[in-house]
Amino acid sequence: MKDRADPHVSTAGGRPGGLRRPSWARLDQKISPYLYVLPFFVLFAIFGLYPLGYTVWISLTDQSPMSPETSFVGAENFTRLLEDSRFWNSVGNTIGMFIVATIPQLMMALILANWLNRRLRGIGFFRMAIAIPIVTSTAVVALVFGMFFARDYGLANGILEMFGMERIDWRASRWTSWMSIASMVDWRWTGYNALIYLAAMQAISRDMYEAAELDGASRMRQFWQITVPLLKPTIIFTVTISTIYGLQLFTEPLMFTSGSGALSGGSTGQFQTITMYLVQVMRTYHQWGYAGAIALVLFLLIVVMSAINFLLVRRISSDR
């Protein structure tokens, strides 16, 4: 390739310095690609790779901004984690909220996508309406829903009372706070997932449905036996993304209470997530080494959960 340009230089060139250009051009073609991709790797090395290795190291020490000296403690942080009930509480909350939020979210997204994949005047409006939560920041979602679930004057309790039911202190107990937080997550992400499913559905040939129709398959069967199996790679993608984000849940539960103790996730930590505990250990307790260990375990958990979900989805959607 590098020789290809050379024969033309004398004819097409004719510029000053034309004689020196071949070697220049060759150098340019050799070096330039590396220069163009270099910035990414430099930045990643400094702010990605280096912190990664540093995390592994720090998790084996008792480093803290409070103590001048750092000593190597081996696996101590990890054995401490095993007995740390606050940590396990946050693990339970995170996985619990992840399940409560994600399963209905992806189900609704599938149904929504199926609806959006119809012929209807004004379907563009519906697509846009359902996608609009994507532009809202998590902080704003959490504040609006936080007011909706307020104990005394919240809209949610007002509606409950209207139907003759008791008010609920949404933040007070584990289940109600999980449901409230899950509703924030679902409001923000259902439309996003629906659009991804819709894109995959639009790639399915209509012939398959027409053939199924001729065979007398009901709409329901067509959905489960044609649409869902063909969407399997897309479903796996959304489940993976939801797992990664779901296990890092932070802003919604943090903003669910205001004030200085927000990182604790409620009076008994009923909605404290792993990331909230990680930040609390790092920023409030100043235990950097221990925080590093939590970060590593969180990452491990994400990998394991993603793998489990991957196998699960593959199983379920091929059984149908």
Next chain:
Amino acid sequence: MTAPTMSAPPHDTKPAPAKKVRGRKPQHDDGGPVRRAGPLTVGGLIVAAFLSIFPLYWMVVVASRSSEAAYSWPPHLLPGGNLGENVQRVLDNPDAAIVRGLVNSMIVSGTITVTTVFFGALAGFAFAKLRFRGKNVLLLAILLTMMVPIQLGIVPLYIIMSELGWLNDVKAVIVPFLISGFGIFLMRQYSIQAIPDELIEAARVDGCSTWRIFWNVAAPALRPAAGVLGLLTFMQYWNDFFWPFIVLADPGNPTVQISLKTLNSAYHQDLSQVFAGMVIATVPLVVVFILFFRQIISGIMEGATKG
């Protein structure tokens, strides 16, 4: 590349046989969606659209009334006339730092957007159109880096920022994110289809340097993708909360999302101010989103279907 977009799905090649679908009149096959929507579907869509829009609408309602009105029952469902006044109050409130937050967010999102698009185009073009040793390995490495969550390195990252003296400085939320693997990947996918090899050959024959080929041939062709990537990136960092919360902890120098949190904690009783702040932070993005809906959605889908 074959990324699905919001446009019509692949055409059936044969003319549509007039099949009866549940007794309805035969639909003509224009490559549109599969079926006509029934009343149940329409009903479901109306409910879903309502649920999607209502919280945002309600935000405007609260922001445009007095603070007491937020607690009244039955709730007010129509916007009041105080939006301008509430916005003014929150902008004037020196403790809320909302103006500071807006300016900071502009700087942060703007800078990251420009560099992400520029470096994304540059590297994406290289991966798509230039030949060099180790190309595939490097591309794979970029894909792998996209899977590492920020939480994993948060403690050292915080220490680095503190040693650089960047805590409470917007540099801490800008510099680590100047380039994104996703951006490079998106640009690579687009470059493959948008820049003909012949054009590059021709430019080489004319004696163009690689840089001039990028700037004069590739960059103009990449403009649509650059727009989409820019919008997505801007949205992402405008809305980001986690990392700014860690490194901009001091309320004196927040991004807009952080100032909203501070505002809510400090002025919890004055909800109309809090909500006015939220309207300021959200409405511009909503407008941009509506204007560029198709492009943004196809960008999201392109990223999604690449995995």
